[in-house]
Amino acid sequence: MKKILVPTDFSPNAEKALNYAVQIAKRTRGEINIVHGVETQKIPEATQEAELKMQALKKSIMEAEQLTVHTKIYADSSVNSITTAIHEYKPDLIVMGTLGSSGVKELIYGSRTGVIIGRSPVPVLAVPLLSEWTEPKKILVAVNDFTIKEKMTNPVFQLANLYNAAVQVAVFTDTDDDYVEDFDEHKKKITVFGNKLKEQFPNTEIFAVHLAGKHFRETLQNWLNENKVDMLVMLTHRRNLIGSIFNSSMTKKMSYHTNIPLLAIPINED
Structure with a gap:
């Protein structure tokens, strides 16, 4: 994770993400690349104001942290x-800000985060x-595809x-589902999947978790x-797979409802 892109609208959401x-x-x-978009009808006043803010952000980070920072306005x-x-x-x-569960997503920068989650080819x-901010010591990975390739989990x-x-790698089973076979199959597969990851990443502590409940997000x-x-x-x-609870639409919804950072990693079906 050497190149990090941070879109900003200079809001508290964007500051938190930065x-x-x-x-x-x-x-x-x-290195950090900070970008900002200015609607064409608002130029040049908005561009000048944004440029001053971008330079202030760049200077602050470079002086305090000695990091390489680039900025660009579109x-x-x-x-x-x-x-x-x-x-x-x-x-x-x-890295983008979102309002989480504290407000109305349509009114803030976080709604754009959901759009980018659905479009982005990178995490x-x-x-x-x-x-x-706190150093992550417990990371939970929600999966429903046990055939994903190793490179997809590399960012984690x-x-x-x-x-x-x-x-923690977790799979969800809907307890309202009449198929008992699904419950047993998920329990078996998540254990096998967890063991496979342990072989691939022996230096990381990995746990398999089977979540069961009536509602995915609540559980x-x-x-x-x-x-x-x-x-x-x-x-x-990234494609809308019918029946998949972990498609981009569900991930966008989770980005609006969780109070902890959510890392969305796209899987391409080629």
């Missing part, structure tokens, strides 16, 4: 600017406004290695709270 990006970059000695919408920046910078990670770390274990974190949130999980990871399908 702090997370700085903390990760300090550990990886990576004459486009926020979402289009971020999409362009992804192709230009080819980042390893995107997106969604940071809730109420979340305070890169973070785990950086902070000596334990990783997952209860587990996160009870076990003091520091980061949630969802391996998401």
